[in-house]
Amino acid sequence: MNISKSTLTDATSVALIGIGSSLPAPYSTPVLFTGLFAFSGAVTNQVAIHMLFNKVPLLYGSGVIEKNFESFKGSIKNMIMTQFFNQAQLSAFFQNEEQKIDLAPLVESADFSPAFIALKQSVMESKLGDALNFFGGEKALDSLQEPFARKLKSAVVGIVSSKTFKAQMNHHLEHSSLNDDLRESVEKLITDRLNDLTPKMVNDLVHELIHTHLGWLVVWGGVFGGLIGLVSSFFI
Secondary structure, three states, X not given: OOOOXXXXXXXXXXXXXXXXXXXXXXXXXXXXXXXXXXXXXXXXXXXXHHHHHOOOOOOOOOOHHHHOHHHHHHHHHHHHHHXXXXXXXXXXXXXXXXXXXXXXXXXXXXXXHHHHHHHHHHHHHOHHHHHHHHHOOOHHHHOOHHHHHHHHHHXXXXXXXXXHHHXXXXXXXXXOOHHHHHHHHXXXXXXXXXXXXXXXXXXXXXXXXXXXXXXXXXXXXXXXXXXXXXXXXXXX
């Protein structure tokens, strides 16, 4: 049988009240006051916890989570956007990612055939094309495809690996609208997800997250209440 912290605290307080009522003076007063104040502190915290999650008639401020549901959602959204997706953090992220980007392998695996075909068509459409017709036309250029692709690939790899190219890419990332676009997308995603929540879902979620710790509020309410009662018994 699993006894909750709240039940155990209440039972201990009631037991102290019973013991204090049966003890002779001068022992009865300290024990009785300790039990009464402990029970008062524990019950008060239990009521406060209940009011946090449930609206109680005639008790102003109860049901605070559901009552402030929209404000609660807005706070979550604002916290996520300001703490994790502000402009400075996004700019730093893209700058760090840019340093990891290596386009050389992508260039090495690229197919440069379309570039050679375009070059060949340009040559054949030029005045040089008439002269090449005497030497086999387009087929005379086919043997140049592999050397052309190799040299062009080497040239492009050199470009994308240069400091100048990387500096230009970094400048573009810092001054483009990519950061703003990503931030807007994230904000919309968060807003849409929060709109799916209902007050009851948020209530249940918060209750589930802190349920274990709420029991300790009752325990410490009883402990501190009991200590106050004990000290008070020597002055009354």
